[in-house]
Amino acid sequence: MISIIAPVYNEEHVLHELHRRVAAVMDGVGEAWELILVNDGSRDRSAEIIAELHEADARVKGLSFARNFGFQEAVTAGLDHASGDAVVLTDADLQDPPEVIPEMIAKWREGYHVVYGVRASREGETWFKKVTAAAFYRLIHRITSVNIPLDTGDFRLMDRQVVDAICQMRERNRFLRGMVPWVGFKQIGVEYVRHARFAGDSKFGSVRQMLPFALNAVTSFSYLPLRLATYLGFAMAVITPLAMLSVVLIRLLTPSQALLGQATTLLAVLFLGGVQLICLGIIGEYLGRIYDEVKGRPLYIVEQRWGVQKSGERR
Ligand code: UDP
């Protein structure tokens, strides 16, 4: 069986079309399938539509969160409840075309455990989103020790073994695009064209929405920001004695009144104060995440279920 998981946040206008396209594609594959729709606290009619779809077609299953917990949590809940031998993650908005899924299944049958979709091009997205996304994937690729493939979103097929491994990773502030390559196994990409949204607006279009995602990605997979403080400290420790020496020489060898007064002192103090605050903030970012882990709260709270078992839920 193949499970297809789609997180849903205010997607009332796409769900019927999503079901239609997924059903058309999956009926051609000739394997049992289920479509798990995870309603992430939508404020529109998404929950009712999921209920309707489940009524009409028992292969559509779903659950509703008690509030908006976020994309990563919604996908995690889907993985927890999926019963397929392979699981496909896709966005509900049809930006990831279901027509690519048979290609992924073919690769899976060849023996690959993870088949991820590589965005050969992106349609209907702002240049700002494209530029920041391209920069982000390259940065994260450079600074993490995990080999996170470039231009790859969450659209991917995962074998049951991989899903089980991911389900054991209950970290908060999750970054699934890093967790899947971290797990290992045989992974391969297939290229596809990322289409424009079928309807509705992007929930990750502005800096305010993308920044927390990027921060989670960096802090989950890299200590580089923390090391930056150490590097800066060493740089200062090397530069400062040289500066001291030059001050002494200038005072001894020139009659000028240079380097007197408060301005120089003030600038140095303010500059170092700024650097120290930034370093504290970086430590704070990691500290806050440690605090989240220590609290050990569940990743999501389910309010309603359609065709899935409560026992699927994990903390
Ligand atoms: N989504 C979600 N919870 C959120 C935000 C988004 O479940 O808090 C879902 C959304 O319904 C969609 C997917 O995550 O199915 C991707 O969101 P979106 O298409 O807005 O992001 P983009 O494709 O523009 O990056």
Ligand code: MG
């Ligand atoms: Mg989208």
